[in-house]
Amino acid sequence: MLENTLLEVKGLKTYFYLDEGVLKAVDGIDFAIQKGRTLGLVGESGCGKSVTSQAILNIVPKPGKIEGEVLLYKDGSDKPLDLAKLDPFGPQIRSIRGAEIAMIFQEPMKAFHPMYTIGNQIMEALLLHVTDNEAEARDIALDMLGRVGMPNPKQRIDEYPHQLSGGMRQRAMIAMALCCRPSILIADEPTTALDVTVQAQVLQLIKELQDELGMAVIFITHDLGVIAEMADEVAVMYLGKIVEQCDINTIFDEPLHPYTKALLSSIPEIGRPARSKLNVIEGTVPIPLNIGKGCGFYSRCKDAKEGLCNTEDPPMTEVKPGHYVRCFPNE
Numbered sequence: 001m002l003e004n005t006l007l008e009v010k011g012l013k014t015y016f017y018l019d020e021g022v023l024k025a026v027d028g029i030d031f032a033i034q035k036g037r038t039l040g041l042v043g044e045s046g047c048g049k050s051v052t053s054q055a056i057l058n059i060v061p062k063p064g065k066i067e068g069e070v071l072l073y074k075d076g077s078d079k080p081l082d083l084a085k086l087d088p089f090g091p092q093i094r095s096i097r098g099a100e101i102a103m104i105f106q107e108p109m110k111a112f113h114p115m116y117t118i119g120n121q122i123m124e125a126l127l128l129h130v131t132d133n134e135a136e137a138r139d140i141a142l143d144m145l146g147r148v149g150m151p152n153p154k155q156r157i158d159e160y161p162h163q164l165s166g167g168m169r170q171r172a173m174i175a176m177a178l179c180c181r182p183s184i185l186i187a188d189e190p191t192t193a194l195d196v197t198v199q200a201q202v203l204q205l206i207k208e209l210q211d212e213l214g215m216a217v218i219f220i221t222h223d224l225g226v227i228a229e230m231a232d233e234v235a236v237m238y239l240g241k242i243v244e245q246c247d248i249n250t251i252f253d254e255p256l257h258p259y260t261k262a263l264l265s266s267i268p269e270i271g272r273p274a275r276s277k278l279n280v281i282e283g284t285v286p287i288p289l290n291i292g293k294g295c296g297f298y299s300r301c302k303d304a305k306e307g308l309c310n311t312e313d314p315p316m317t318e319v320k321p322g323h324y325v326r327c328f329p330n331e
């Protein structure tokens, strides 16, 4: 295991046991993340990115079941706590959610209760995890709102979520997530709903706060442009599995999995002639319900080999140190 590892996910699965059969949303993934580093988790809608973050926080809704390990190394300890084994409603995991591991997502309205001011809600997190002094909690909340670039924080702190613009709500959610100084931040498409300028500001802000707090970040997105900006390492997900994993430069310079290559060729290029067609990957991610053997990407893969890729599960291979690919080698 690498030094400064904060979180290690081993053989993590999340299956939903539905009347129609078993839906394998996350199907045996492994990764680790170190202090101050950013792992980009990338893939199209339906690949299992959000369920992965739910599984890490042990908040998978019924009828989902988590298997595997989510090992949290608290305060540099070498004795990890397996979050997947904790009672999802017990005090231990509740003391970790929002404190040790915080989350921000695409729609800040989900994070805030419409009936309470944003200040009250940020202070509630602080009073739960950091201090029992209300005045101090308010001071920390105000300070954090200022740090995330909230205009006029002294006024905004007493406003309700609907009184803020989308960008301000996003900043307020980041302030709430970061006020307890988490060691790990899970950012699930946090900028998708924002316009480009605000998006750039929010990304910059996450980076600055990461440098300041030494947080590890798991950045979930379908946008490889954002990944290029934010991530140190990348894990590409398809149908509940990681299909390629490596450092940020390798994914752009030497992508090997046909799915990664297809994702990369779907990025719009600056300077592309106005009428030229963007390469989109044909088809959509199937629903991983009652799936049998074979590669999940088979039906959409340009290089698929019938009789192999649709009948055998491709193994995950370390093709070069630190570069893993789940595909059959080309003879």
Ligand SMILES: Nc1ncnc2c1ncn2[C@@H]1O[C@H](COP(=O)(O)OP(=O)(O)OP(=O)(O)O)[C@@H](O)[C@H]1O
Pocket: 016, 023, 024, 025, 043, 044, 045, 046, 047, 048, 049, 050, 051, 052, 061, 062, 063, 222, 286, 287, 288
């Ligand atoms: N509560 C649930 N019950 C049943 N199936 C679910 C549930 N949540 C997610 N799924 C299924 O699990 C699979 C993975 O979904 P997930 O939301 O993790 O994908 P995603 O990559 O995050 O996509 P998006 O970017 O659209 O959120 C999908 O097939 C989805 O339909």
